[in-house]
Amino acid sequence: xxxxxxxxxxLLVLTxxxxxxxxxxxxxxxLTIGExxxxxxxxxxxxxxxxxxxxxxxxxxxxxxxxxxxxNPEALSRAEELDREFQRTGVLRPLHGIPIIVKDNINTVGLxxxxxxxxxxxxxxxxxxxxxxxxxxxxxxxxxxxxxxxWAFSPMHSESSTHGTTRNPYNLNHVPAxxxxxxxxxxxxxxxxxxxxxxxxxxxxxxSSHCALVGFRTTLGLISRTGIVPLYLRNDVxxxxxxxxxxxTIVMEVMVGLDPADSITYYSEGKKHTDYEQFLKGxxxxxxxxxxxxxxxxxxxDPEIKNLFEQALIDLSVIGAExxxxxxxxGFDSLRQGQWCSTFRKDVEAFLATYVKSDTLQTLxxxxxxxxxxxxxxxxLRANANSQERSDTxxxxxxxxxxxxxxxxxIERVMDSLSLDAIVYPSWNHKPASIxxxxxxxxxxxxxxxxxxxxxxAFTVPMGYTEGNLPAGIQFLGRMYAxxxxxxxxxxxxxxxxxxxxxxxx
Numbered sequence: 001x002x003x004x005x006x007x008x009x010x011l012l013v014l015t016x017x018x019x020x021x022x023x024x025x026x027x028x029x030x031l032t033i034g035e036x037x038x039x040x041x042x043x044x045x046x047x048x049x050x051x052x053x054x055x056x057x058x059x060x061x062x063x064x065x066x067x068x069x070x071x072n073p074e075a076l077s078r079a080e081e082l083d084r085e086f087q088r089t090g091v092l093r094p095l096h097g098i099p100i101i102v103k104d105n106i107n108t109v110g111l112x113x114x115x116x117x118x119x120x121x122x123x124x125x126x127x128x129x130x131x132x133x134x135x136x137x138x139x140x141x142x143x144x145x146x147x148x149x150x151w152a153f154s155p156m157h158s159e160s161s162t163h164g165t166t167r168n169p170y171n172l173n174h175v176p177a178x179x180x181x182x183x184x185x186x187x188x189x190x191x192x193x194x195x196x197x198x199x200x201x202x203x204x205x206x207x208s209s210h211c212a213l214v215g216f217r218t219t220l221g222l223i224s225r226t227g228i229v230p231l232y233l234r235n236d237v238x239x240x241x242x243x244x245x246x247x248x249t250i251v252m253e254v255m256v257g258l259d260p261a262d263s264i265t266y267y268s269e270g271k272k273h274t275d276y277e278q279f280l281k282g283x284x285x286x287x288x289x290x291x292x293x294x295x296x297x298x299x300x301x302d303p304e305i306k307n308l309f310e311q312a313l314i315d316l317s318v319i320g321a322e323x324x325x326x327x328x329x330x331g332f333d334s335l336r337q338g339q340w341c342s343t344f345r346k347d348v349e350a351f352l353a354t355y356v357k358s359d360t361l362q363t364l365x366x367x368x369x370x371x372x373x374x375x376x377x378x379x380x381l382r383a384n385a386n387s388q389e390r391s392d393t394x395x396x397x398x399x400x401x402x403x404x405x406x407x408x409x410x411i412e413r414v415m416d417s418l419s420l421d422a423i424v425y426p427s428w429n430h431k432p433a434s435i436x437x438x439x440x441x442x443x444x445x446x447x448x449x450x451x452x453x454x455x456x457x458a459f460t461v462p463m464g465y466t467e468g469n470l471p472a473g474i475q476f477l478g479r480m481y482a483x484x485x486x487x488x489x490x491x492x493x494x495x496x497x498x499x500x501x502x503x504x505x506x
Contacts, residue, residue: 026053028190029502033098033247036193040086040097047079047086047097051141054099058144058191064172067185069104069163070111070145078141093139094254100135101192103183104145104162105152106238107227107355108132111142115229116150116160117377119370123356129227130262131196131238131255138254143192147182150377151348152231154178155202155445157438158185161373167435168210169503170469174432177206179231183241184211189503194251195241200231202447204239205460209427209447209473212462212500214248214490215241217447219481220398220455221267223252224259227355230347232340234397235452243500245461245491249276252483267399271481279487283495286320288421290489291327291414293477296425296446304466305444309426312463312474312493316424319496321489327423329414335407339453341395342387376439398455408454412479421485427460427473450477457483461490462499469503 026045039045045053055071062068072078082097102108105115107125109132114120128136136142147163149155158166158181168176169189176185180197184207187195197204199217208215216239225236240251253276259265290313297309317323329335345364352362360366364385372378398404415423429444451458456477463474474493478486494500 047083051079065169065185066166067182068144069147072142075143096139099141099143099192101146101183101186101195103180103197104148105229111145114162116148116162118161119367121162130224130259134254146186149179150374152179153380156442159374175438177210179203181207194247197241199237200235201452205427205447208241209460210432212471213241214245215460216248217458219457221264223255224262226261232343233347245494279484280491283492285492288321290321291420291423292325293423293425294326301429308464308472315497319492344384404453422489423477427475431466431470459486459490461494464499
């Protein structure tokens with residue numbers, strides 16, 4: 001029996017019974033944070049039973065998907081501790097007992113943080129990244145680490161030296177994109193309730209789009225990046241990858257805050273909120289003005305993606321949004337050029353010095369010496385070793401780099417002149433590539449173009465499926481720190497369309 005059919009057969013069996021021997025089997029399919037808390041408080045299951053059900057599901061299904069790298073050996077004891085806490089206090093923390101999948105480039109005590117590389121395969125951090133601390137304080141259970149594109153180099157696929165290649169659970173012959181493909185595949189396949197990814201150019205939104213998830217790339221400065229293996233820190237963001245806008249909002253809300261070790265977070269002072277859930281308002285986008293960026297949506301687009309996007313615009317109009325078609329950004333094609341700037345050497349060497357502290361692993365050349373099993377990663381390592389920073393202006397952050405500021409100001413001027421709440425375009429203009437031709441079929445990645453450079457927030461939400469059961473996503477771009485507006489619009493669209501479905505379930 002072909003692997004894809006074996007996967008879907010086991011998936012359908014587990015949908016009805018996830019924990020054999022339990023009096024009331026837990027159906028993990030599409031369980032949300034809110035639903036878990038309702039069922040938990042009503043006594044339907046304990047957190048130990050819930051956690052074990054997810055572990056059973058991973059054991060049964062992940063051989064085909066290859067999304068999970070390390071299971072947290074303390075997950076069940078953490079669940080037991082949280083069970084006792086609730087029995088004692090009767091109080092649920094925001095993420096009380098919620099099993100979360102963490103990308104393998106985020107420092108997590110007791111678990112390897114490898115970034116998919118041989119160089120870091122034995123690195124186990126002795127302190128959590130600040131965002132992991134926040135998640136634990138909110139009651140989350142770190143269930144497992146997830147596979148990723150090695151060093152987060154690839155937006156195309158998720159292949160590492162530590163764990164091989166992750167497959168798209170909707171069609172195992174296709175990629176989940178990169179670099180957070182392991183998190184995307186795991187959350188899509190219901191291996192955990194929610195997940196974390198990182199995004200330098202595409203790596204939250206691309207995999208989320210390919211796996212029918214909601215992915216939040218938040219404003220640069222809203223959430224700390226300390227304790228995360230960097231790609232280009234000037235662009236790097238960490239954010240939620242979830243099955244619903246509500247879950248993504250809850251996870252994001254927990255992580256928001258200042259971090260003395262990440263100076264960019266101080267730009268968020270006076271601009272962040274303590275309660276983002278208040279913006280989950282229903283399936284009505286009345287009064288919202290949505291601009292269509294045809295410069296992205298209409299260039300080299302697959303006909304099926306084009307049809308899904310046009311239907312998405314109709315759906316937004318049906319729920320009350322005013323569609324402004326088309327939005328023109330003066331100088332868009334020239335402003336988008338020359339934005340990339342390689343800071344990998346500086347950033348990764350700083351990470352090695354701060355966290356790894358190894359005499360034999362201090363430089364990019366040391367990483368290259370250790371080696372890699374990935375031809376793609378090998379090529380990127382060599383390219384970064386030979387690259388020079390952009391010569392015309394310094395490689396600054398989104399608040400100081402003049403090229404980045406000019407790009408953002410051009411977009412926000414148009415948004416202001418048209419009173420736009422958001423700009424939309426497909427997250428990808430083409431379907432997920434096949435595993436064996438990930439480079440040849442890599443086309444239409446719109447996530448790389450604006451948000452990583454301007455620093456603006458951009459959220460992707462499922463907008464349907466193409467032939468082969470392959471998901472597609474629509475992306476909402478907002479002004480700096482306009483997460484509340486994007487949550488309102490994304491939630492309204494999601495509630496109206498309900499495109500999200502589990503892999504293999506029609």
